[in-house]
Amino acid sequence: MERTTVLAQLGNRQDPRTGSISTPIYRATTYAHEELGKSTGYDYTRTGNPTRAVLERAIADLEGGCRGFAFASGMAAVHAVMNLFQPSDHLILSSDLYGGTYRLVEQFLRKIGIEATYVDTSDFASIEAALQSNTKGVFVETPTNPTLRVADLAAIGEFCHDQKLLLMVDNTFMTPYTQRPLEYGADLVIHSATKFLGGHNDVLAGLVVSKTEEIADKLYFIQNSIGSTLGPDDSWLLLRGMKTLALRMERHEQNALSLANWLVRHEAVPTVYYPGLVSHPGHQTQRLQASSFGGMLSFEVADARMVPEILKQVQLVTFAESLGGTESLMTYPAVQTHADIPEDIRNACGVTDRLLRLSVGIEDVDDLKADLDAALKYALNVLH
Numbered sequence: 559m560e561r562t563t564v565l566a567q568l569g570n571r572q573d574p575r576t577g578s579i580s581t582p583i584y585r586a587t588t589y590a591h592e593e594l595g596k597s598t599g600y601d602y603t604r605t606g607n608p609t610r611a612v613l614e615r616a617i618a619d620l621e622g623g624c625r626g627f628a629f630a631s632g633m634a635a636v637h638a639v640m641n642l643f644q645p646s647d648h649l650i651l652s653s654d655l656y657g658g659t660y661r662l663v664e665q666f667l668r669k670i671g672i673e674a675t676y677v678d679t680s681d682f683a684s685i686e687a688a689l690q691s692n693t694k695g696v697f698v699e700t701p702t703n704p705t706l707r708v709a710d711l712a713a714i715g716e717f718c719h720d721q722k723l724l725l726m727v728d729n730t731f732m733t734p735y736t737q738r739p740l741e742y743g744a745d746l747v748i749h750s751a752t753k754f755l756g757g758h759n760d761v762l763a764g765l766v767v768s769k770t771e772e773i774a775d776k777l778y779f780i781q782n783s784i785g786s787t788l789g790p791d792d793s794w795l796l797l798r799g800m801k802t803l804a805l806r807m808e809r810h811e812q813n814a815l816s817l818a819n820w821l822v823r824h825e826a827v828p829t830v831y832y833p834g835l836v837s838h839p840g841h842q843t844q845r846l847q848a849s850s851f852g853g854m855l856s857f858e859v860a861d862a863r864m865v866p867e868i869l870k871q872v873q874l875v876t877f878a879e880s881l882g883g884t885e886s887l888m889t890y891p892a893v894q895t896h897a898d899i900p901e902d903i904r905n906a907c908g909v910t911d912r913l914l915r916l917s918v919g920i921e922d923v924d925d926l927k928a929d930l931d932a933a934l935k936y937a938l939n940v941l942h
């Protein structure tokens with residue numbers, strides 16, 4: 559069945575007793591046993607919850623994996639995956655990683671003796687060059703946040719398979735509607751479902767999908783032992799949001815493409831990062847491995863002094879962290895999402911103090927252009 563159909567039907571036909579079209583929310587924390595050794599399949603809600611189970615099955619099917627796991631946040635999902643590694647294991651990670659993942663690696667994994675090397679994963683040769691005898695995994699974001707560098711998933715997948723490395727892909731920016739890393743050799747897909755999957759800026763959640771039963775068994779043990787599971791209400795809210803994912807992703811892309819092509823010609827904007835632009839270095843790779851260029855774009859303004867003015871002047875676009883919702887949001891990565899990354903590393907990744915990131919919502923694109931145009935022109939005038 560087409561993914562659009564699967565998404566529209568999420569949660570339906572899950573409760574044969576009542577025929578409930580929307581999956582019921584099971585708030586019970588514990589479940590009765592008929593007799594010793596007999597279980598309905600549910601004992602205690604950390605171990606398994608019927609509402610969460612519908613969500614976990616759904617994300618596994620959408621990504622084409624064998625099992626899914628729902629966590630209390632995207633970071634809890636990343637943390638659970640990182641627990642698959644041991645002290646003295648070495649990881650290769652994207653250099654322009656989500657700031658929270660970078661912080662987790664530097665402040666927590668290093669402490670238990672896990673080693674890490676950051677490379678530009680859009681340059682395959684730099685991944686090969688970072689390989690050590692103790693390398694156990696590669697962690698990739700594509701496109702990256704916020705400069706939208708595109709990694710060649712097929713090449714990295716083949717390399718990881720040959721070298722017996724676990725390939726983990728943070729698929730938050732794309733969602734399984736537009737990119738399915740397991741098809742390119744990834745072993746694990748991770749989501750901050752807080753973003754496009756939830757889609758309404760109203761639920762914090764993380765998801766992981768495992769390609770094999772072997773890794774799924776380990777992850778299940780980690781999920782149940784650490785206990786950072788997603789609650790039933792939030793599981794339901796996420797399922798509810800995901801039903802419209804296909805429609806939303808199409809409009810996000812349409813608006814982002816239109817805005818990127820407009821910004822490229824704007825007098826106040828010297829640089830635009832969007833994989834949908836033919837001039838973007840990852841354009842061809844993105845075309846091959848994803849069915850969309852996504853709803854995220856970043857751009858540099860002419861002068862860093864313009865940034866505070868723009869953030870103050872926008873009336874429709876909201877100055878806020880996060881992304882992937884129906885509402886367009888503008889972020890200042892150097893100060894917000896990437897504040898934990900040292901300045902020299904930040905600048906080397908293109909996260910300068912002139913860079914703004916836009917999570918393009920599903921509003922009318924002409925309204926968005928008018929708002930941005932007014933803010934950019936105001937900021938230019940203040941400079942002169």
Ligand SMILES: *Cc1c(COP(=O)(O)O)cnc(C)c1O
Nearest residue numbers: 631632633656728730750752763
């Ligand atoms: C937001 C985000 C995370 C962290 O997810 P939370 O739900 O905020 O914990 C991880 N990776 C990427 C790419 C993100 O955008």
